Amino acid sequence: MSTxxxxxxxxxxxxxxxxxxxxxxxxxTRAREQFFPLLESVVNDExxxxxxxxxxxxxxxxxxxxxxxxxxxQLEATVRALLAPAAGPTFLLSGSVSVAAxxxxxxxxxxxxxxxxxxxxxxxxxxx
Numbered sequence: 001m002s003t004x005x006x007x008x009x010x011x012x013x014x015x016x017x018x019x020x021x022x023x024x025x026x027x028x029t030r031a032r033e034q035f036f037p038l039l040e041s042v043v044n045d046e047x048x049x050x051x052x053x054x055x056x057x058x059x060x061x062x063x064x065x066x067x068x069x070x071x072x073x074q075l076e077a078t079v080r081a082l083l084a085p086a087a088g089p090t091f092l093l094s095g096s097v098s099v100a101a102x103x104x105x106x107x108x109x110x111x112x113x114x115x116x117x118x119x120x121x122x123x124x125x126x127x128x
Contacts (some may be wrong), residue, residue, distance in 0.1 A: 021049050028054040031063075038063060046071075 022045060030036060031052045041050045046067035051060045 022047050023049050023051070025051040025053060025060070028052055 005037050026034070026038070031050075040064050042050060042065050048065070049068065050063040052061050053065060073086045
């Protein structure tokens with residue numbers, strides 16, 4: 001399984017596009033009677049999802065394969081990676097200014113920024 005940092009929006013789209021479910025719902029009594037055939041259908045087809053309803057319970061149970069669980073975990077890791085804060089600025093906006101947090105010497109910070117911009121401007125035309 002991949003690490004969350006290896007995911008991107010494209011991999012999330014691939015995960016979503018490649019997934020389709022075959023849904024079915026059974027009562028708990030039928031699920032008990034037909035457990036092994038239901039288990040075999042879920043194991044043989046990772047897209048198969050069997051919901052089990054019980055009359056005394058408000059929610060349903062779910063029978064899925066291990067591969068389905070891996071899909072859900074990969075999807076969760078992808079979403080977490082996409083929602084995580086960015087590591088830092090990916091580009092420098094032309095004309096933007098960033099000043100050191102201490103702010104002790106504003107003039108020195110501005111002079112440093114001007115020197116960096118001048119160096120970039122000369123390096124742009126530098127042929128190597």
